[in-house]
Amino acid sequence: MVSEKEIWQLLEQVSDPEIPVLSVIDLGVVRGVILEKGMCKIIITPTYSGCPAMKTIEEDIILKLKENNINHVKVDLVLSPAWTTDWLSENGRDKLREYGIAPPENEIDKSVLFADPPKVPCPQCGSKNTRMVSLFGSTACKSQYQCNDCLEPFDYFKCLK
Amino acid sequence: MSSLFEYTLRLGDDSLILGHRLSEWCGHGPVLEEDIAMTNIALDLVGQATSLLNYAGEVEGKERDGDSLAFLRFDREYKNLLLVEQPNGDFAITMVRQFLFDAYRKPLFERMQNSKDTMLASIAEKSLKETRYHLKHSSEWVIRMGDGTEESNRRAQEAVNTLWRYTSELFIIDELESKMADQGISPNLMEIEDDWKKTVDAVFKEATLTIPKNNWKQSGGRNGMHSEHLGYILTELQYMQRAYPNMKW
Numbered sequence: 001m002v003s004e005k006e007i008w009q010l011l012e013q014v015s016d017p018e019i020p021v022l023s024v025i026d027l028g029v030v031r032g033v034i035l036e037k038g039m040c041k042i043i044i045t046p047t048y049s050g051c052p053a054m055k056t057i058e059e060d061i062i063l064k065l066k067e068n069n070i071n072h073v074k075v076d077l078v079l080s081p082a083w084t085t086d087w088l089s090e091n092g093r094d095k096l097r098e099y100g101i102a103p104p105e106n107e108i109d110k111s112v113l114f115a116d117p118p119k120v121p122c123p124q125c126g127s128k129n130t131r132m133v134s135l136f137g138s139t140a141c142k143s144q145y146q147c148n149d150c151l152e153p154f155d156y157f158k159c160l161k
Numbered sequence: 162m163s164s165l166f167e168y169t170l171r172l173g174d175d176s177l178i179l180g181h182r183l184s185e186w187c188g189h190g191p192v193l194e195e196d197i198a199m200t201n202i203a204l205d206l207v208g209q210a211t212s213l214l215n216y217a218g219e220v221e222g223k224e225r226d227g228d229s230l231a232f233l234r235f236d237r238e239y240k241n242l243l244l245v246e247q248p249n250g251d252f253a254i255t256m257v258r259q260f261l262f263d264a265y266r267k268p269l270f271e272r273m274q275n276s277k278d279t280m281l282a283s284i285a286e287k288s289l290k291e292t293r294y295h296l297k298h299s300s301e302w303v304i305r306m307g308d309g310t311e312e313s314n315r316r317a318q319e320a321v322n323t324l325w326r327y328t329s330e331l332f333i334i335d336e337l338e339s340k341m342a343d344q345g346i347s348p349n350l351m352e353i354e355d356d357w358k359k360t361v362d363a364v365f366k367e368a369t370l371t372i373p374k375n376n377w378k379q380s381g382g383r384n385g386m387h388s389e390h391l392g393y394i395l396t397e398l399q400y401m402q403r404a405y406p407n408m409k410w
């Protein structure tokens with residue numbers, strides 16, 4: 001009989017389809033593993049309501065467990081408590097940076113209009129002289145930035161709280 | 162038809178139809194960043210619609226899921242606000258429409274987090290985080306346009322004049338709304354209206370925009386009586402399921 005710990009270890013090998021450098025564990029979307037009556041139930045939560053990766057994540061989890069002879073798997077999606085970027089693991093933040101995506105900085109108050117966007121260091125050269133190009137980026141969870149020193153455009157994994 | 166089912170449809174249809182409207186900008190945005198912003202917001206709204214309509218289907222208990230509710234109802238069965246089905250027009254119309262809606266959705270979700278219906282509460286908790294970004298974005302555009310050039314001000318003011326008649330419908334407390342409020346399921350619309358007015362006044366003031374004097378008000382969407390525009394939306398939205406019933410990919 002497989003243990004809960006082994007399941008968590010296997011889930012480390014399931015990557016986020018949009019940011020493959022992150023596992024679903026790094027991303028913080030796996031909320032629980034329940035083993036009962038020969039069934040394995042995995043509870044996941046979406047990053048954003050419309051995140052198109054959730055269906056793929058569900059299928060990838062089932063596939064990964066099946067490869068390891070765990071066949072009776074059910075994936076449940078829950079919305080509450082709602083995911084926040086605080087659930088990204090430390091490990092995940094390092095991996096993002098190495099991959100060229102700046103990890104989330106501290107929250108900016110969204111009720112303040114035209115507030116200065118968060119200061120985000122360039123993941124390429126480390127310079128703090130960067131600017132936000134657009135609050136919305138290539139996926140729901142990112143903003144678009146550019147470094148004023150090395151001129152590289154980069155993604156910023158924006159804060160969600 | 163159960164009240165909770167119909168109430169959830171109202172919320173879900175608002176998200177679905179506005180999400181569809183915004184998605185029409187895909188590939189047509191005035192600048193690339195804005196194209197991406199509008200489609201991102203569309204995606205959030207369609208995601209909310211998925212949660213809401215799936216739940217509506219569960220509440221109804223007739224084996225309809227979110228997809229069948231989204232794709233296989235007739236126009237009179239959609240319960241969205243007239244505001245969200247209005248055509249995109251120019252960018253000013255789109256952003257003013259978005260702002261008027263976001264300024265209503267944010268206080269609605271804030272309060273709905275305490276709903277006695279735990280599923281609606283959790284959908285609200287999730288959606289609120291996204292809605293805060295949407296409201297910031299649309300507010301800033303309304304201010305930029307209103308307080309911008311002569312031309313952008315003219316267009317923003319015309320957008321306000323065109324859309325204002327659809328705003329009273331946001332706060333109509335009909336039998337269903339008051340029943341849901343009495344049961345602690347939906348928040349009190351009067352409180353939401355107060356919040357909405359504060360946001361609108363503050364943003365319009367900074368944008369140098371004025372609320373039109375003409376008091377003509379239009380409503381009906383909540384009861385399935387729509388403007389002529391909804392039919393065109395549904396023709397496109399439902400095309401695949403109507404042409405190839407039960408198709409999946």
Ligand SMILES: [Zn+2]
Nearest residue numbers: 122125147150
């Ligand atoms: Zn740089």
